[in-house]
Amino acid sequence: MEALSLAPRRLLLVDPCDQCRRLQPHLEEAGWLVSSQSLDQAQAASYDIGLLRLRTEHLLRPEGVKHLISRSGTEWIALVDPLAEDVQGLDEFIGEWFFDALALPVDLPRLQGLLGRAFGIARLRGIGTRRGDQHELLGQSRPLRELRKQLARLGPSDRPVLILGESGSGKELVARTLHRMSRRVGQPFVSFNCGMLPEAETANLLFSHQGKLVAANGGTLFLDAIHDLPQGQHERLLNCLRNKVLRRADGESQALDLRVLASSREDLEERVEQGTFHPGLRQWLEQNRLTITPLRKRQGDIALLASYFVELYSLEAGRRSTHFSEEALAAMVRHRWPGNVRELASRVRRGYALAEGGPIEADDLGLHSAPADAVPLGTLEDYKRRAEYQALCDALAHYSSNLSHAAKVLGVSRPTFYRLLHKHQLL
Template sequence: MRNSLALGARTLLIIDPNGVCDELIPRLEATGWVVRSADLNRAGRYRCDVGLIILTPRDVASPEPIKDLIQRSGSEWIAVLGQELMDGKGISELIGQWFFDFHTLPFDLARLEFALGRALGMSRVRRHGAAVSELCESDFMVGQSPQLVSLRGLLAKLAPTSSPVLIQGESGTGKELVARTLHRLSKRAKGPFIAINCGAISTNLIQSELFGHEKGAFTGAHQRKVGRIEAADGGTLFLDEIGDLPLEMQTNLLRFMQEMTFERVGSHTSIKVDVRVLAATHIDLERAVAEGRFREDLYYRLNVLQVQTTPLRERASDVPLLAEYFSRVYASEVGRRPRSFSDDAIAAMLRYPWKGNVRELANRVRRGQVLAEGRLIEPADLGLAADTGEIKPPMTLDQCLFQAERLAIDAALARCSRHMTKTAQALGVSRPTFYRLLHKHRLLGDDPQSA
């Protein structure tokens, strides 16, 4: 076996403890497969497009090593077993949850090659989608919508500065992820990132949490406490839900931001720090200023640079990518391989308004991983019905056609991993027509996959 595989080679890893495949391997190699054999203990060292494992009674009785291998490999696997195992306890659940397909002995080469071909196609689609998500995960944000591409570009510009940034957006849209990305891309990345939720701490404790206190400063202060501002020295301080900060504390925070000095509660000694302040809120701060609930001077001190996060309903093309990402994240939690989503589930997710945004999507996918009984997650597993039940005014024919067109494009993009030529073919239109549709629906990002 060569150490380096030719580009585009179809690689097959066979786990065969009893030599059942000895005569099969040359026949598969003759059809273009690059075949590698390994025992179960060493199989994790090799990468493959497709895996083939000969199941034994021991594997069925103690399947954990096989589950671990499949989960870590990221490939599609086919189970091979004798007819005597088909009626065994637990075999249906093992194959249904963990394998792409199965093959009963004796080997039927034509039928096996068909199963291997289907598994190869699915494996490469999954791997392509994973590569897209891993690229996004390096920026801590998953998606390829124009809005998210624009946001990543904006953060790259804002990160190197030390100016305050005000992050605004609905709950669940990833405001803390934006703050962490700004910190990670900044010159302060090696320093601390300290976050505090201004709305989750009681009024009588928040001053001590922010500025710290000296021993004996108040009843219960048995020792000196370092506050969040001091702990963030040399790094970034993230003030989440800044709109919930009491007015008295707003005055103290303004004084700190003007001078970058503060005093611990119970002390008269000024402490100077080097901190970049990022703040986030889901409320309209300009309205809060007009109503007297937020200091105008503090608002302008915080609002030097602005970032606005986008609701999930306005970047629907990211929903399938996010769902696949969360499926992988939560699969290990429930002890099973990541499940994909049926076409009905994708359509239901694209249609749903996502009032809780990305946080709600993550929770529903987590639920789907637990409840799904088949190979695919269905709408009911996500708690989504085919019809959301919402009463809406009747749409015009043009509106219906526009919505149906958009849903078809989003679903096709998800199935074809944003490969433009394949998506156009799946929709039955030419590439020029497909690009006109992308422009029409404002879905054309900066980096679509080429043919």
Template sequence: MLEMATTRRLLIVDPCEDCHQLLPGLRTVGWEVDSCGLDEAGDRPCDVGLLRLQPFHLERPEAVKDLISRSNTEWIAVLNQDVLRLQNVGDFVCEWFFDFHTLPFDVSRVQVTLGRAFGMARLRGQGAVHVNQPEHELLGDSRPIRDLRKLLSKLAPTESPVLIRGESGTGKELVARTLHRQSQRHAKPFVAINCGAIPEHLIQSELFGHEKGAFTGAHQRKIGRIEAAHGGTLFLDEIGDLPLELQANLLRFLQEKHIERVGGSQPIAVDVRVLAATHVNLESAIGAGRFREDLYYRLNVLQVVTAPLRERHGDLSMLANHFAHFYSQETGRRPRSFSEDALIAMGKHDWPGNVRELANRVRRGLVLAEGRQIEAADLGLMSQAATVVPMGTLEDYKHRAERQALCDVLNRHADNLSIAAKVLGISRPTFYRLLHKHQIR
């Protein structure tokens, strides 16, 4: 007897007469069927979609891509031989649809395909990442990122300067934007300047502005970044690259709360909160005479340290899926999941470029992927079979294997530690003891 415990919802978009003739048989085997036009399909929930693909759909493919991207399910194209012969239709169907059927229908084959599509849609749903946070949210559920969010909630309401430290690619500007967004200044400007990306002879003008005629080429007055941030937040990225002369000017501004434009003589009062970031060791720079100690203490009133990606165990798959969805809009390809081999390769990679490197590799993977999943090679990573482990003592192997097992299981089940422990065949208390032993989470 047929199992009817699970309701399976099928949405048929722009149906034809052949589609309508399918309905009685599909309802008999347990499908709950609805139909509508393409413009209404985004508001109709479904587990599997059937789209009658016609030439006018190919003339505005973005509408079809948008529907499939947002529905988080599998779609099957229905088309006749004339449409199948159109240029590029094959690539379009292979990229965006789970399968296709040509008219007239083979009813038994349709039912089998719908069943397979339903199963794949369920798997896709289990791995889906729904990011409802604002654009500049810090994503992740590892201990370092939870501690960071908690710290930022304490620092944001204050007016004190904050020094943000961490490796390149760990999201220091993201931290600065979060501090601004959660502060009382959130409705005012957030102005960022990379002190290492502006030519030295232009930095003073960029920061403080200039008056008309202040130097050759100064044809009109220019408002500097500090003045543009009045009432809001000024973020000085890579502050360690600021030339010593400009460090003195910045220190004077922090002390006196006013600036003078280049070529000007009138002090201009400016009210900003200053956030600074660096990936270099400022203490060493002070010892080498490259950074002013008095400026260091002015900026380092409060301090935030961003964790490298290799220490954020459990966040890797969430971030990878987030970037896969984000960059799919740029590449025009359907968001892809990651193969088991790709997940293992990502878990074993050290990520020297941190989250920025992950974003770039996922972006590359979306472009290069030929199958329905992103593979390790698409990411530019070595597959599990190609990974060579250096020799060591037996104890080294045991320690490495234990830690890798914990990292691998967290990459897949970070949201449910009971399941993670069960997968490893250990009790939950033992699982927590091992996490503590290896300083994970």
């Protein structure tokens, strides 16, 4: 751990403004090696912590920011431009993608404190094992159990699989799990995001002599965000996959032996109907289909996952574990989790750092003890059903590792408790 504290601290400042640049000498005095680049240039940069001036344009077109952060493997802090403070969805975006955020102009001591905590967490993320990186497949809910059954069935196959799910739900993890369960486990797993580059660069990265199809030969190619693949490349990709041959513009060809997995946040059938997706490619990819249920519909899994992350971060940090306060557990159950498990991991990591050994509070998670969403009036039966559902969620949040005790606390038998969980699709 002492060696980590002596490591150079490299800070990347992305899309800086004049106010941001004026921070640079102060940060350098504090021991940071600061470089600044545009969002496009930042994709190839080397750094320990990222600092991004968050502008309105980033919120309206967030794909570039999401790609940068998701591929960086480190922590990011947002410096929020005043013009972006009133943009709808700002808080949710920050909660899902950033360690924390500060409004411009920045309070320098507060920024330095945040950078220190983010650096500590970022360094600890690289220590030790990731225990199989299976965390997003943990859960007792019915959708998770069904997903694991489908993975066991499809894993050994060589057929393509289309993985559907919201942002942050674990589509790449599912793809990697399918690869590990296949006969190609000892061969390459190559991931390519289809929607982050212009068409010419996409074509070159997929089909060139050193492109992704060649790199994945013998193994598995994961085409992330296939719905964003430029239309001009749909037919060429389909021909390669159908014929198992890569034909290049210079007339050369190469035999292909690979399994293709793809992911999408959108229904490809709708894309076909809109004329923006090749029907043959959609049909070829959907020979098998997996759908990942969003976290907000698996409330019984939230506390289990959150506890897992706390244990993981405490092991990495070499510190004792901690627990969530009653208020934090209630806030997690109420939250809608637009960023799914990735957002949960990010918030728990932030909460663990801020709690400093004490109980993790709702404010540490950035949830601010928000009240439950207003529910429209309904019949007495509606109120009873909602109350029953909330009671079950609360019991799972507190006692997910001991369902017998959860049933006892609610004053029902274990069989009745299981029946109610199934009734509300929490198990």
